[in-house]
Amino acid sequence: MTDLRLDAETRTRLWQRVNETVETYMREVDGLKVAPELDPAKLRALLEPFDFAQPLDPLAAVDFIAENLTQYQVHTPHPRYYGLFNPAPTTMGIAADTLVAAFNPQMAAWSHSPLAVEIEAHLLRAFGEKFGYAPASTDGVFASGGAEANQTALLTALTHAFPAFGRGGARALSAPPVFYVSLEAHHSFLKAARTSGLGTEAVREIAVQDDLTLSVPALEAQIAQDRQDGFAPFMIVGTAGTTSAGVIDPLEALAATAEREGLWFHADAAWGGGAALVPELRPLLKGIERADSITFDAHKWLSVPMGAGIYLTRHPDILSRTFGMETAYMPRDGERLGITDPYTHSIQWSRRFTGLKVFLSLAVAGWEGYEAAIRHQTAMGDTLRRRLIESDWRMANQTLLPVVCFVDGQQPDGGSADYLMALVRDIVTGGDAWISTTRLGSAGKTTLRACITNYRTQPADCDALVKTLNEARRVAGH
Numbered sequence: 439m440t441d442l443r444l445d446a447e448t449r450t451r452l453w454q455r456v457n458e459t460v461e462t463y464m465r466e467v468d469g470l471k472v473a474p475e476l477d478p479a480k481l482r483a484l485l486e487p488f489d490f491a492q493p494l495d496p497l498a499a500v501d502f503i504a505e506n507l508t509q510y511q512v513h514t515p516h517p518r519y520y521g522l523f524n525p526a527p528t529t530m531g532i533a534a535d536t537l538v539a540a541f542n543p544q545m546a547a548w549s550h551s552p553l554a555v556e557i558e559a560h561l562l563r564a565f566g567e568k569f570g571y572a573p574a575s576t577d578g579v580f581a582s583g584g585a586e587a588n589q590t591a592l593l594t595a596l597t598h599a600f601p602a603f604g605r606g607g608a609r610a611l612s613a614p615p616v617f618y619v620s621l622e623a624h625h626s627f628l629k630a631a632r633t634s635g636l637g638t639e640a641v642r643e644i645a646v647q648d649d650l651t652l653s654v655p656a657l658e659a660q661i662a663q664d665r666q667d668g669f670a671p672f673m674i675v676g677t678a679g680t681t682s683a684g685v686i687d688p689l690e691a692l693a694a695t696a697e698r699e700g701l702w703f704h705a706d707a708a709w710g711g712g713a714a715l716v717p718e719l720r721p722l723l724k725g726i727e728r729a730d731s732i733t734f735d736a737h738k739w740l741s742v743p744m745g746a747g748i749y750l751t752r753h754p755d756i757l758s759r760t761f762g763m764e765t766a767y768m769p770r771d772g773e774r775l776g777i778t779d780p781y782t783h784s785i786q787w788s789r790r791f792t793g794l795k796v797f798l799s800l801a802v803a804g805w806e807g808y809e810a811a812i813r814h815q816t817a818m819g820d821t822l823r824r825r826l827i828e829s830d831w832r833m834a835n836q837t838l839l840p841v842v843c844f845v846d847g848q849q850p851d852g853g854s855a856d857y858l859m860a861l862v863r864d865i866v867t868g869g870d871a872w873i874s875t876t877r878l879g880s881a882g883k884t885t886l887r888a889c890i891t892n893y894r895t896q897p898a899d900c901d902a903l904v905k906t907l908n909e910a911r912r913v914a915g916h
């Protein structure tokens with residue numbers, strides 16, 4: 439029988455093979471097709487022999503995974519993956535995740551992993567400061583991603599507005615709660631409304647202006663209408679960097695409306711929050727310091743491996759009020775030391791040490807390293823925009839952040855959904871680059887979407903994408 443730990447000699451060979459696998463992938467990923475063939479039957483046949491009846495050699499098992507992940511995935515670390523905020527992972531982040539798996543700290547109780555918990559708290563204060571929060575009142579929690587951070591925001595906002603919510607749930611409230619997002623907001627808020635028991639009808643999707651930012655007059659009209667109709671508004675969400683178009687809602691105005699109306703203001707800066715680290719981009723986020731809570735995803739613009747969401751708040755007691763629990767079986771040392779145990783403070787209970795990949799990446803790169811990476815990506819966004827315009831592609835969004843939405847300006851039907859989706863299929867199947875389509879605004883007009891999501895993307899990669907697009911346009915017969 440194989441010992442789950444494996445013997446020392448096997449482990450030594452295993453680590454070596456894993457190291458070689460990682461390094462080979464990092465060196466060779468640029469030469470791979472960005473996207474795989476999509477054939478479910480083939481993948482199931484590949485896995486069919488794994489009936490787990492016979493133990494497998496550890497190195498053979500690793501080789502199987504290395505070979506087939508290389509073959510069967512979209513290579514998000516590829517410099518011509520122009521995708522959905524999935525970065526090339528930092529090398530320190532890869533190392534950190536390995537260390538976390540080996541040390542396996544349990545983040546539920548402070549006394550089990552005091553250093554790990556304090557590292558996360560230290561990081562939360564540091565990021566809070568970048569967003570303009572006072573360190574003394576900053577609290578927060580690491581989450582699996584932006585969706586969990588947004589759900590945390592919804593639950594804290596509910597607890598803040600309706601102290602009865604924790605015990606009685608939505609049915610205990612005298613009026614149905616509603617909250618406000620823009621039409622361009624991330625759909626994790628709809629999921630959060632479902633999983634929190636409010637239901638998706640509690641989400642008011644407010645119209646956007648031509649520039650795709652939330653319309654404040656439309657918001658204020660809807661709040662007034664809702665109050666008149668007997669609903670109980672409790673939260674406004676501003677998106678700082680929309681998923682489709684990288685647009686930043688008017689955070690200052692939203693903060694003012696929220697203050698005047700007595701509503702929680704949440705800023706979803708899952709991706710765009712990276713702008714807080716660059717002095718010349720920081721003004722774009724003006725007003726975010728007035729948010730009651732902020733979502734920031736380190737696995738997006740901070741390029742750490744998935745998943746690493748961050749929820750921040752300037753209300754130091756709200757997480758405990760939302761998630762506080764007492765049990766007989768959890769360690770109690772925290773109480774004696776005046777410490778809050780993380781399991782009383784988050785949706786998750788047992789929790790992985792997510793903060794280490796952020797800590798080691800930031801410690802080694804410094805703020806300066808991140809500033810340079812984010813600035814570079816922003817410049818590559820500008821380069822891509824310029825090159826596209828030179829080839830008669832027409833811009834469909836306005837943002838200083840590196841998300842480019844565009845249609846074909848050369849053709850009368852260059853904005854048709856069928857045409858643009860065919861172009862994307864052609865490009866993705868060809869394997870030279872990965873881009874996508876999205877729909878924008880109240881009219882839901884289809885556009886192509888290319889995001890500079892990789893800190894290694896260079897002007898030559900932008901040129902290559904434009905060349906591929908031009909070729910796809912030509913092949914399509916236009």
Ligand SMILES: *Cc1c(COP(=O)(O)O)cnc(C)c1O
Nearest residue numbers: 583584585624681706708709735
């Ligand atoms: C990506 C994204 C989310 C969801 O984050 P996950 O990490 O995928 O859970 C939420 N909001 C915005 C604006 C996003 O871009």
